Amino acid sequence: METKHVDVLIIGSGSGSKITRPAASLGYSVAIIEKGPFGGTCLNRGCIPSKMLIHPADIMAEIEEANKFNITVSKPTIDKQKLVKRVSESIDKDSNSIGPMYAKIPNLSVYRGECKFIGTHTVQVNDVRVSADKIFIVAGCRANIPTIPGIEGTPYLTYAEALRLEEQPESMLVLGGGYIAVELGYYFGMTGTKVDFAVRSQLLSAIDKDIRKVFQDEFCKRFPVHLQMKPISVSYHDKKFHTKIQLKTGEVREFVTTHLLSAIGVAPVTDQLNLAAHGYQLDCEGFIKVDSSFRTNIPNVWAFGDIIGHPMFRHTANYQGEWVFNSVFKDTALQKVGITYPPIPAAVFSNPQIGTVGLTQEEAEAKYSKVLIGTADYPDCAMGAALQVDHGMVKLIFAGDGYELVGAHIVGKEASTLIHILIAYMRCKANLEILKDTIYIHPALAEVVRNAVRDAVSNL
Numbered sequence: 001m002e003t004k005h006v007d008v009l010i011i012g013s014g015s016g017s018k019i020t021r022p023a024a025s026l027g028y029s030v031a032i033i034e035k036g037p038f039g040g041t042c043l044n045r046g047c048i049p050s051k052m053l054i055h056p057a058d059i060m061a062e063i064e065e066a067n068k069f070n071i072t073v074s075k076p077t078i079d080k081q082k083l084v085k086r087v088s089e090s091i092d093k094d095s096n097s098i099g100p101m102y103a104k105i106p107n108l109s110v111y112r113g114e115c116k117f118i119g120t121h122t123v124q125v126n127d128v129r130v131s132a133d134k135i136f137i138v139a140g141c142r143a144n145i146p147t148i149p150g151i152e153g154t155p156y157l158t159y160a161e162a163l164r165l166e167e168q169p170e171s172m173l174v175l176g177g178g179y180i181a182v183e184l185g186y187y188f189g190m191t192g193t194k195v196d197f198a199v200r201s202q203l204l205s206a207i208d209k210d211i212r213k214v215f216q217d218e219f220c221k222r223f224p225v226h227l228q229m230k231p232i233s234v235s236y237h238d239k240k241f242h243t244k245i246q247l248k249t250g251e252v253r254e255f256v257t258t259h260l261l262s263a264i265g266v267a268p269v270t271d272q273l274n275l276a277a278h279g280y281q282l283d284c285e286g287f288i289k290v291d292s293s294f295r296t297n298i299p300n301v302w303a304f305g306d307i308i309g310h311p312m313f314r315h316t317a318n319y320q321g322e323w324v325f326n327s328v329f330k331d332t333a334l335q336k337v338g339i340t341y342p343p344i345p346a347a348v349f350s351n352p353q354i355g356t357v358g359l360t361q362e363e364a365e366a367k368y369s370k371v372l373i374g375t376a377d378y379p380d381c382a383m384g385a386a387l388q389v390d391h392g393m394v395k396l397i398f399a400g401d402g403y404e405l406v407g408a409h410i411v412g413k414e415a416s417t418l419i420h421i422l423i424a425y426m427r428c429k430a431n432l433e434i435l436k437d438t439i440y441i442h443p444a445l446a447e448v449v450r451n452a453v454r455d456a457v458s459n460l
């Protein structure tokens with residue numbers, strides 16, 4: 001068995017990349033271990049391919065609505081095989097460019113394979129034992145395995161397979177109502193597949209209730225969504241899934257579909273890493289417990305990204321990685337202080353889109369005695385009329401004596417972009433007065449933000 005000792009070991013090449021090259025460029029001996037393609041979930045089976053596939057779905061949705069603008073378009077067709085091939089090739093090219101880039105760094109050793117801990121500071125990958133002075137565990141999550149009776153052994157899809165599926169599914173049942181369900185289900189639904197959604201509770205439960213309601217109302221106009229259902233059983237024969245679901249009414253319905261997409265959350269890969277056996281503290285769901293400086297309970301071992309739990313976004317994992325690098329290798333006093341996050345935003349790239357930052361109304365009301373809400377609807381602003389939208393909403397939440405902006409939520413066209421005005425305002429701790437004393441471009445869609453501010457003022 002070969003052994004190797006390095007200064008710095010990183011497990012996972014997703015946001016682990018925030019440590020790998022920067023640490024090597026400081027002259028440390030560095031090792032990176034990756035079991036899959038370089039670039040992690042976001043590049044290979046997450047953010048990037050999903051958005052490259054959702055964009056054509058958005059085009060299909062625009063075409064569907066073309067008649068609103070007196071444009072007649074004949075029914076569009078989509079070459080699914082070419083679309084998915086193009087997306088996969090583009091991603092593989094990016095991912096394959098990382099290895100040669102790493103190979104040029106003399107003090108960086110690269111190990112391809114699944115590693116597991118065999119000591120607190122030692123892992124085994126293939127037939128090599130690697131130990132390190134400093135270890136960064138950035139190994140992410142995998143899709144949750146559904147436990148519905150009969151599903152085991154059937155060719156159900158998770159996001160990883162769904163994003164590479166070149167064939168055109170005739171019909172699909174989507175299990176789940178979170179981010180992946182509404183994004184990938186929308187993609188399939190708009191590109192030729194008959195999609196039904198089976199949701200345990202409601203769509204996007206973490207989103208502010210008013211925003212969620214607009215989303216749910218619109219989404220349910222497009223697709224059959226079965227809320228508060230309970231899966232009973234799955235069987236697969238004659239190339240069809242037979243999924244029995246108990247609906248809210250108590251009725252048990254069988255859905256017969258060519259495809260079944262399971263989108264019921266993700267779980268950390270801490271079991272595969274054998275962490276508990278070596279004294280690493282995990283929470284009840286298996287995520288690594290870290291303090292506010294991302295230190296695990298084992299000295300000189302840090303963890304960040306999806307493997308430490310919510311929020312699980314690439315932008316937060318990257319932010320954490322940059323903070324960890326800076327605080328461990330540069331401004332070390334920060335390790336004693338811990339991270340203070342700026343406002344954390346998120347977007348749902350479905351239809352309608354959602355952009356959100358800060359507290360929901362429920363969270364704000366639980367935290368502050370004084371809460372002021374302002375809302376405005378897209379159709380009531382000039383650009384809303386030009387776009388002929390019949391839905392869309394901005395909701396602003398101000399709190400405290402000075403009415404600081406503590407939450408902002410948007411559902412509707414361009415929500416993932418529009419929310420950035422409010423991310424910046426929140427980052428600068430802007431209050432109602434500042435948002436009111438701002439000139440918003442006329443007649444940009446951002447005027448709907450101005451209208452929500454005016455509504456808050458009228459509610460004072």
Ligand SMILES: Cc1cc2nc3c(=O)[nH]c(=O)nc-3n(C[C@H](O)[C@H](O)[C@H](O)COP(=O)(O)OP(=O)(O)OC[C@H]3O[C@@H](n4cnc5c(N)ncnc54)[C@H](O)[C@@H]3O)c2cc1C
Binds near residue numbers: 139304316
């Ligand atoms: C379908 C989908 C769409 C998404 N869309 C968005 C989006 O639009 N915006 C957004 O912000 N986030 C999105 N996310 C979430 C985002 O992808 C994750 O939050 C982010 O990738 C987490 O980064 P990470 O570095 O923590 O983990 P990962 O990117 O998962 O990296 C972990 C790496 O560790 C490797 N690894 C694991 N175990 C081992 C082992 N034992 N040995 C060696 N290597 C190992 C894995 O192969 C992987 O490459 C999406 C996720 C999915 C699934």
Ligand SMILES: NC(=O)c1ccc[n+]([C@@H]2O[C@H](COP(=O)([O-])OP(=O)(O)OC[C@H]3O[C@@H](n4cnc5c(N)ncnc54)[C@H](O)[C@@H]3O)[C@@H](O)[C@H]2O)c1
Binds near residue numbers: 201
């Ligand atoms: N746009 C984005 O930023 C984006 C997009 C996709 C994924 N993501 C990230 O990836 C993570 C995983 O996404 P996800 O959609 O799988 O998870 P999620 O946590 O968003 O949603 C999981 C859904 O599955 C349901 N569920 C859970 N267990 C179930 C069970 N046993 N039976 C039936 N339903 C069940 C939940 O009620 C929920 O509706 C998200 O938390 C998010 O952080 C982000």
